[in-house]
Amino acid sequence: MPGRNGWMADIYVEVPAKAVDRPYSYLIPDEWREEVQIGSRVQVPFGPRTLIGYVVDVREGELPPRVKAIQEVLDLQPPLTPELVGIGRRMADEYLCTTITALQAMVPSVLKGTYQKKITLATDYDQREVSASLEEMFGSLSQAISEGNGVISWDEACQIQGIHRGILKRLSEQGFIRIHEVVGDKITKQTTTWVWLTSPSDGEMMLRDLPKRAMKQREVFSYLLEKGVEVPLPDLLSATATARTTVKSLVEKGIISWEEREEYRDPYAHRTFEQTTALSFTDEQAAAFEAIMKPIEQGEAETILLHGVTGSGKTEIYLQAIAEVLVKGKEAIVLVPEISLTPQMVDRFKGRFGSQVAVLHSRLSSGERFDEWLKIRRGEVKIVVGARSAIFAPFERLGIIIIDEEHESSYKQEENPRYHAREIAQWRIQEHQTALVLGSATPQVESYYAARTGEYRLVNLHKRVHGRPLPEVEVVDLREELAQGNRSMFSRSLKTELMECINRGEQAVLFLNRRGYSTFVMCRDCGETLACPHCEISLTYHETNRTVRCHYCGYASQLPKCCPQCESEHIRHFGTGTQKVEAELGKAFPGIRVIRMDVDTTSRKGSHERLLHDFGAGRADVLLGTQMIAKGLDFPKVTLVGVIAADSMLHLPDFRAAERTYQLLTQVSGRAGRHEYLGKVIIQTYSTDHYSIQAAAEHWIEDFYRQECQMRKLHLYPPFRRLYTMVISHPDRVRVLQYGQEIARSLNQGTFQYDYQVLGPVPAMIPKIKDRYRLQIMIKYEANPDLNAYVKERVRQATQVQDDADLRIQVQRDGV
């Protein structure tokens, strides 16, 4: 029998599994014909279940044989735009994830479905018909249901003695209970009650009619009469020091009215922003501005790499470009690394553009996040400033995308979908034919190379805005210090400078890439190193509570009194962590005030901001910290920056090690002498000759990129090759190797025909995490469309060797 014709929607359901990663077609009931659009979130029956799904296409045609119908359209406006739906499908293809995972990454998490089963008693059953075998079960179940006011959840029911899936199913089939599937989401709305005078013109008369004794009511009344406008109830209550009941009685008399209104949760409600106006440009800034405006004016897609030293005024250029975009009636996305989404950054945008700005970052509650997102979706704001995921802001007339500090690793998502915000940005500017601005003092090598070869437009900002010179950098050779008999972690130079800095009443920032007290604990007799029992990684000693901790899985235990291997008591900790530096500072500089910032001191909400605020207010002489203090800090009194061990990341087995070292040193140096005082930077290292350290010290930007590109070319790394890195993990040491070899063999099959290399399997950088053994396979190939497609397909097939639930395969792509 030929199928009927009708309107259908193609839908991806909320099941993140390969097996159902395809659109299913559903009938659109006539009454929803207009509501159901590409991007709509809908509720549909799926097998025996009811699920939420996203519409990716709406079409008229022949209906599938056993088509089901859409049950509900869940939002007034589709959460996704057709452009974003397209991006989601492309992400699934590029990043080898399911389409639904990609789509869900683009919307606030509160839109994700919640699924529950509830049980009620059937209304019309005959108690006598309950069979003997079920009688007892039904008895305790119906008691539990009545205790739960007529309803209990499936999970609660299953916890009752003797009740399980089969029993509930039988009771339901025989008509004694009803099982309800409850589909919902986590959307919550904040409401505020607003109060106003029902008829202000009769005010005087009504006031007269109030009982003489009702003082509070009179007070409330006068307050509203005086205000003459609608007032939020909380404001009224606090201004007149009244209880809610007083207001309620006035409402009941009909004298005043109130109403609950939905409103946005505004994380910045209690902040005022100082209005700022456009500053005038230097010549360099003006040229950069022109370069950015050109593609915007001409309506073409172009990426501009804005390579500017710290303090060269990039933000002001962003602000003025955005202002122009707004004039054209278009919208702007500004991405900022999570860590630098500080109040200062938000102030600058809110100060210039006020309520046209939405802010999205991970410190918002999910409700706040949703509200900020709603403002974007409804077109109530024109600018979004946010972290990585803000690249998915559902704007429809996008006029510019700005990625500040574009080299930051936080633009890359480390879980599925493993996207890079920079790549999504490229797709979006193609769609909207406009400008993407990548700003950085230390661009990623790939970006710099793309700019050099003309793929991006390169704009340099060499000068700091107020003409401040870059700080003087001294590289201290730690081998030399050791030879001179200085075994402390502070070189003579650093000691002297730090002493002088403090005596002048100025501040210093000390940087160390390791938290904890020491880096590892070793037995001096047998050489045994304490390792995490769940991860093959050495444990770090923490002095405060004499524990050893794993920084990967959080495992912690007391420092053992003797070596677990040979029972010797000579176990000692080696290496240097932030805690140890803090202790040593105290010894070397009695009375010194130190603020330590690392994961351990900033884990509580708001502690990050508080520590920075204290330092800014001069409550410490030294700010000592890890990675997190390298970025975007701007304190006028900081004149000395010290890097305790610049080598710490240089020797990691990662092709970006030199790049990261260079970037970090340059960023850290930028923290010194940003205002009226001159700055000094001291870099301590064992590798004084390494080009990444020299280039950072001498501010030889070009030199670094030239040398690094040579290295990358020589060793076949990005930007000259693309990489896929597969990490294969399994709880069984032997099985993981078998799978690894099998996968490598399958990947190798194409190498006779196509030009790509498969390296591995080798143990991954961390060979065991959380009781799973990890192997790595790397694939290198030259980027061209044919190879891209072929290798991607090979990798896709390789990941599908999944007959073992314990086997996990992660894939990430690099060099795009």
Place this chain on the structure above:
DNA sequence: AGCACGCCGACT
């Protein structure tokens, strides 16, 4: 990912 269906061993 669930959930049903279906085919096998242990128990009333």
Place this chain on the structure above:
DNA sequence: GTCGGCGTGCTC
């Protein structure tokens, strides 16, 4: 015989 274990296959 019946119950419930888990392997297989499907979901418009």
